[in-house]
Amino acid sequence: MRPERTAEVERLRRLFRFFGTTQGAGRSPVYETLSEGVAGDESLLALLLETPEDQRRPSLLFAAVNLLLASRRDSELAAYYAIHGGRRAVDDQLVPTFAAFCGRHRDELARLLSQRSTQTNEIRRCVALRLGVDHVHRHWPGPVALVEVGASAGLNLLFDHYDYRLDGGTSSAVGGSSVVVSCEVRGSSGTGVRRTMPGITRRLGIDQHPIDPDDPDARAWLEAFIWPEQTGELATLRGAIALAAGASGVRVAAGDATTDTARILGELPGREPVVVFTASLLSYLTAPARTAFVAQLDEAARRRPVAWVFAEAPGLLATTALDIAALHGPLARRNSLYLVGAGLRGDGHRHDQLLGLADPYLRWISLARGPADDFQWVPAD
Ligand SMILES: C[S@@+](CC[C@H](N)C(=O)[O-])C[C@H]1O[C@@H](n2cnc3c(N)ncnc32)[C@H](O)[C@@H]1O
Structure with a gap:
């Protein structure tokens, strides 16, 4: 094997093991087991080597398989996926069954892996948006326009149409919504989020590959990012898609975060502040692209x-010149978690603040205990 190929195979093994231990463990026995299985399977790693380098992602491989399973619910592999009606617990046949399935559908998988991109729409991340909008509203009372960059299908743009169950109690946005977003608040009671929210004057998404929630193929791709055990998440996603279908005034424009954000924001009518939300966008941008995105915001x-x-x-936020002292310390190395915060820019002023440290899918959040919190009190998940 050529040295570059050997190095890439080793990188992929580490990548899958990292995914399995940091994301799968404790959340998805199927993906935890499969991550280790892929890391140890030469033929699956060879399949990944045939795809473009930036497409060699665990989430993409698992989504591509999941998409094929959605129309093959009677397959042996689907028996391990609760979202496809399966009830079989993880056992020593899971990895061979997965490898055999991938072998049978190798061409279809190779095509999906080279053509599709990671397109989650994780509704729970609306918890971060809700906290952020609340923070903005305290500083800038009054209505705001909302733009999500890396919006996928734009479902987060309807965050104020959902109800929230934070820490078991309900902190309602609308009351009686068909979509209820749950998030455990760790290390404190309640969120301090007020029930009142600013009026949202417009809702616009920007995405390299906008997803049309009215398109059945696009919907199926979004659903493919739901993990095997997450029947509740699937119901929430479907509920949000149904809500979006009936909503007006929500649009996701095609555009690149690094070159189009300022222009698109400049085209928004009105003078009210714009809240720009990003969730899981920076990991898709190179270091120069992250700098370019922040320059667009400026x-x-x-x-x-x-x-x-x-x-x-x-760690990615630490490269964006945010004025958050804790990002110069060990916090910047906790990349298996997400930092939730807000950076306000206007009238020559700048005010950056961290609000919480959370699981990347916002299943839980620990709220900042002050503006200088470095979250060392938050244990590794
Ligand atoms: C992991 S998804 C997150 C979607 C959504 N923010 C969420 O939290 O569910 C990342 C999204 O960013 C988009 N994206 C990646 N690079 C981009 C870029 N340079 N400009 C605009 N969108 C981009 C992808 O197409 C994808 O929809």
Whole structure:
């Protein structure tokens, strides 16, 4: 084997093991087991080597398989996926069954892996948006426009149409919504989030590959990112898609975060502040692209106030010149978690603040105990 190929195979093994231990463990016995299985399977690693380098992601491989399973619910592998009606517990046949399935559908998988991109729409991340909007509202009372960059299908843009169950209690956004977002609040009681929210004057998404929730194929791809055991998440996603179908005034424009954000923000009518939300966007951008994205926000903030509300890996945020002291310390190495915060820019002022440290899917959040919190009190998950 050529040295570059050997190095790439080793990188992929580490990547899958990292995914299995940091994301699968304790949450998805199927993906935890399969991550280790892929790391040890030469033929599955060879399949990944045939795809473009930036497409060699555990989430993408698992989603591609999941998509094929959705129309093959009677297959042996689907028996391990509760979302496809399966009831079989993880056992020593899971990895061979997965490998055999991938072998049978190798061409279809190779095509999906090279053509599709990671397109989750994780509704729970609305918890971060809700916290961020609440923070912005305390500083800038009054209505705001909402733009999500990396919006996928734009379902987070309807965050104020959902109800929230935070820490078991209900902190309702609308009351009686068909979509209820649950998140455990760790290390404190309640969130301090007020029930009142600002009026949202417009809702716009920007995405490299916008997903049309009315398109059945696009919907199926979004659903493919739901993990095998997550029957509740699947119901929430379907509920949000149904809600979006009946909503007006929500649009996701095609655009690149690094080159189009300032222009698109500049085209928004009105002078009210714009809340720009990103969740799990920065990991798709190279270091220069992250700098370019932040420069786009700075440029837009020269025309009207812009608040960047984020739920992103701390190490990536540390490269974006946010004025958050804790990002210069060990917090920047906790990349299996997401930092939730807000950076307000307007009238020549800048105010960056961290709000919480959370599981990347916002299953739980620990709220900041002060502006200088470095979250060392939050144990590794
Ligand atoms: C992991 S998904 C997150 C979607 C959504 N924010 C959520 O939290 O569910 C990342 C999204 O970012 C988009 N994306 C990646 N790079 C981008 C770029 N340079 N410009 C705009 N969108 C991008 C992808 O197409 C994808 O929809």
